[in-house]
Amino acid sequence: MFNKQSQGGELNEFETIIGPSVKVKGDFNCQGNIIVEGEVQGNLKTNGNLEVGNKAKITANVEAKEAKIGGEVAGNVKIKGFLDITGTAKIFGDLEAASLSIERGAIFNGKCAMAGGVEETKKPAKDK
Amino acid sequence: MNVFIYDSFLNQKKYDRLLARLETRITDLGLNGKISRLSLIRNVAETVESELKRGAKTIVAVGNNQLVNQIVNSLAGQLVPLGIIPVGQTNNDLANGLGIASAEDACDILSARLLARLDLGLAGQTYFLGQAAIGNQGTVIDMNKDYTIETKNQGMIYVFNLANAAVKLPTKVKLRPDDGLLELVVSAQASGFLKQRLDNSIFKITKITIANPKAQLLLDGSIALDTPAEITVAPKCLNVIVGKNRNF
Numbered sequence: 001m002f003n004k005q006s007q008g009g010e011l012n013e014f015e016t017i018i019g020p021s022v023k024v025k026g027d028f029n030c031q032g033n034i035i036v037e038g039e040v041q042g043n044l045k046t047n048g049n050l051e052v053g054n055k056a057k058i059t060a061n062v063e064a065k066e067a068k069i070g071g072e073v074a075g076n077v078k079i080k081g082f083l084d085i086t087g088t089a090k091i092f093g094d095l096e097a098a099s100l101s102i103e104r105g106a107i108f109n110g111k112c113a114m115a116g117g118v119e120e121t122k123k124p125a126k127d128k
Numbered sequence: 129m130n131v132f133i134y135d136s137f138l139n140q141k142k143y144d145r146l147l148a149r150l151e152t153r154i155t156d157l158g159l160n161g162k163i164s165r166l167s168l169i170r171n172v173a174e175t176v177e178s179e180l181k182r183g184a185k186t187i188v189a190v191g192n193n194q195l196v197n198q199i200v201n202s203l204a205g206q207l208v209p210l211g212i213i214p215v216g217q218t219n220n221d222l223a224n225g226l227g228i229a230s231a232e233d234a235c236d237i238l239s240a241r242l243l244a245r246l247d248l249g250l251a252g253q254t255y256f257l258g259q260a261a262i263g264n265q266g267t268v269i270d271m272n273k274d275y276t277i278e279t280k281n282q283g284m285i286y287v288f289n290l291a292n293a294a295v296k297l298p299t300k301v302k303l304r305p306d307d308g309l310l311e312l313v314v315s316a317q318a319s320g321f322l323k324q325r326l327d328n329s330i331f332k333i334t335k336i337t338i339a340n341p342k343a344q345l346l347l348d349g350s351i352a353l354d355t356p357a358e359i360t361v362a363p364k365c366l367n368v369i370v371g372k373n374r375n376f
Contacts, residue, residue, distance in 0.1 A: 013300060013301070013302055014298075014300045014301050014330075015301070015332050016330060016331050016332065017298060017300070017301060017328065017329055017330045018329050019314065019316070019327035019328055019329035020318065020327050021279050021280065021281045021283075021314075021316040021317075021318065021327045021329075022277060022278070022279050022314055022316070022327075022329040023277070023278040023279070024275055024276070024277055024278075025275060025276050025278065026274050026275025026276055027274045027275055028274070028275050029274065030332075032332070035300070037327075038329065042275060
């Protein structure tokens with residue numbers, strides 16, 4: 001398992017664990033927290049938090065409440081809250097998150113949009 | 129009235145002293161009732177049915193997982209609770225998971241009568257309280273139309289209702305037999321030099337179909353079932369007397 005510490009909230013209880021020897025193909029939808037240490041192909045969506053281990057490989061669009069990514073993701077990542085990208089992560093796709101942390105060593109190729117930033121630039125324009 | 133159903137293996141002489149001790153303890157606690165001894169010609173389902181008609185207050189399984197599973201199948205959906213007195217050194221995972229460590233503890237637990245309304249798994253037409261298990265080689269799991277699960281390494285596939293201490297699961301996942309869900313666990317040997325280690329993948333499910341033409345599904349470690357078998361959850365289906373040290 002990669003870093004245990006979570007900055008995106010208390011990740012004590014998980015609903016789904018995709019282990020290193022398992023490959024999930026298709027649209028995986030879930031309500032609770034997920035750990036991915038294996039392979040996922042398709043789409044991955046949860047209303048809970050997501051942890052992607054440093055040996056995990058996700059070829060999918062990802063949606064979650066909060067996420068910590070240490071593995072490889074080929075696809076767009078859309079996170080409602082905090083997205084923590086650790087130094088071992090490789091992300092090939094666009095990111096969308098409310099707040100973001102990218103550790104040194106991470107590889108990220110794509111666009112990044114932060115919803116909070118758009119609101120802040122609009123507000124001063126209204127005051128004027 | 130409490131009805132104590134003794135498994136047929138308890139007819140062996142070596143259990144006489146244990147049973148005498150248990151019966152004394154049960155009498156001391158004021159729990160005594162009717163004792164029904166199973167034999168090769170005495171069917172569990174008929175015994176339970178006739179005792180329920182006579183107004184049994186509690187059905188107590190005195191034996192191992194096999195007897196508990198048979199009584200669970202007769203009691204499912206009833207309000208009359210199941211008590212368990214585990215006897216024997218092995219095949220008592222169900223009692224252990226419910227916080228009943230020994231036959232002696234079981235008497236005190238019956239006396240305390242702490243009730244829990246638990247889910248049951250239903251594989252085909254057979255209920256299980258603990259888990260269904262099958263080897264993963266050649267097994268096809270059909271979860272739903274949305275996604276499939278593949279594993280290359282050798283191992284086991286379990287569908288848990290009640291956690292089993294013999295199968296080590298990550299502590300981050302809590303198994304509860306009263307949450308209306310079952311847990312599919314794909315347990316496979318790790319690759320490379322870590323082959324001794326088992327990698328567990330866990331998915332919460334309500335319905336699944338398991339098929340393997342070369343292997344049978346084993347329910348509660350004792351009842352073999354042919355596949356393909358559809359496994360579903362029967363929520364809050366059985367009252368069980370549980371101990372304080374239960375694993376949920």
